[in-house]
Amino acid sequence: MQDAAGDLLIGNVDMADQATEVTGAAAAQDKNQPRFGRLLLTGAAGGLGKVLRPRLAAFADVLRVSDLGAALGNEAASHEEVVACNLADRDAMDKLIAGCDAIVHLGGVSVERPFEEILEANIKGVFHVYEAARRHGVKRVVFASSNHVTGFYRQDERIDVRDLRRPDGYYGLSKSYGEDMAQFNYDRYGIETVSIRIGWSFPEPRDRRSLASWLSYDDLTELMRCCLFTPDVGHTVVYGMSDNPSTWWDNRYAAHLGFKARDTSEIFRTRIEAQPLPPADDPVRVYQGGIFTATGPFDPV
Numbered sequence: 107m108q109d110a111a112g113d114l115l116i117g118n119v120d121m122a123d124q125a126t127e128v129t130g131a132a133a134a135q136d137k138n139q140p141r142f143g144r145l146l147l148t149g150a151a152g153g154l155g156k157v158l159r160p161r162l163a164a165f166a167d168v169l170r171v172s173d174l175g176a177a178l179g180n181e182a183a184s185h186e187e188v189v190a191c192n193l194a195d196r197d198a199m200d201k202l203i204a205g206c207d208a209i210v211h212l213g214g215v216s217v218e219r220p221f222e223e224i225l226e227a228n229i230k231g232v233f234h235v236y237e238a239a240r241r242h243g244v245k246r247v248v249f250a251s252s253n254h255v256t257g258f259y260r261q262d263e264r265i266d267v268r269d270l271r272r273p274d275g276y277y278g279l280s281k282s283y284g285e286d287m288a289q290f291n292y293d294r295y296g297i298e299t300v301s302i303r304i305g306w307s308f309p310e311p312r313d314r315r316s317l318a319s320w321l322s323y324d325d326l327t328e329l330m331r332c333c334l335f336t337p338d339v340g341h342t343v344v345y346g347m348s349d350n351p352s353t354w355w356d357n358r359y360a361a362h363l364g365f366k367a368r369d370t371s372e373i374f375r376t377r378i379e380a381q382p383l384p385p386a387d388d389p390v391r392v393y394q395g396g397i398f399t400a401t402g403p404f405d406p407v
């Protein structure tokens with residue numbers, strides 16, 4: 107997973123030049139929108155990274171985007187810095203985060219996988235994010251957590267963020283660790299984080315489960331804005347979902363973020379409910395975490 111060059115690959119901005127001139131998309135901004143000087147987006151080549159990359163331009167003078175080199179390429183818009191970096195590489199992460207004011211941390215393995223893969227990208231990765239954040243004085247992180255930290259709750263249960271976490275695999279465990287890192291770094295060092303337990307963030311819901319958990323891209327963007335700019339968030343945990351009437355999650359403890367979802371999965375219900383109903387004991391019908399609760403174990407062969 108080490109980047110081929112084993113080092114930082116830089117796009118069209120000289121990393122030594124921290125006073126990058128800002129032009130183009132990032133300059134055409136709503137004058138009332140607060141902005142960071144330099145905002146880091148990890149996982150920029152992933153599904154949500156590609157969605158957020160152009161949209162986060164409104165929130166910073168300079169957007170530093172990062173992912174594994176092979177995934178990222180090196181094309182940078184005029185307001186961007188492109189930096190390839192493996193989350194598992196502590197020194198590279200330190201350089202990546204130097205000079206950033208805030209971090210949107212999306213990077214990592216995003217599905218259930220063997221522990222060794224999760225360890226490198228997600229567990230070491232989030233540790234490196236906070237270590238560097240502390241050293242370089244970053245004061246705000248938005249962490250892409252997951253609904254899989256509570257995946258073993260049943261779909262007939264309604265929960266909030268103070269309920270016990272019940273991760274549904276190594277992936278969910280790594281996100282649970284990330285939330286603990288966030289809380290620890292706030293309590294110890296005052297680094298503020300919003301951990302978003304993202305539900306299902308794709309263009310549309312695909313099944314009954316995602317009718318409950320869908321987060322539209324527009325709502326994701328607005329939630330990001332709230333997470334980045336709401337003052338005094340401490341460590342806040344919020345379920346990332348649109349205004350879905352069939353949700354399992356109660357966001358009362360994140361009301362201070364002021365997030366108001368504008369989209370709803372309801373418009374897809376008729377089409378989704380035309381799909382065959384899975385058997386009553388199928389994990390996709392029983393558990394909030396769906397098939398993740400039945401993925402693995404990954405015994406060595």
Ligand SMILES: NC(=O)c1ccc[n+]([C@@H]2O[C@H](COP(=O)([O-])OP(=O)(O)OC[C@H]3O[C@@H](n4cnc5c(N)ncnc54)[C@H](O)[C@@H]3O)[C@@H](O)[C@H]2O)c1
Nearest residue numbers: 149151152153154192193212213214216227250304306307
């Ligand atoms: N999309 C969703 O519905 C959803 C739901 C819950 C949580 N999330 C979380 O949100 C984040 C983004 O999700 P996504 O759907 O875009 O996932 P994705 O898998 O499409 O993107 C993740 C990105 O992280 C990068 N990455 C993986 N290992 C890395 C490493 N060692 N170093 C550097 N980069 C590495 C990948 O190359 C990839 O581009 C993830 O953390 C995911 O766990 C997403």
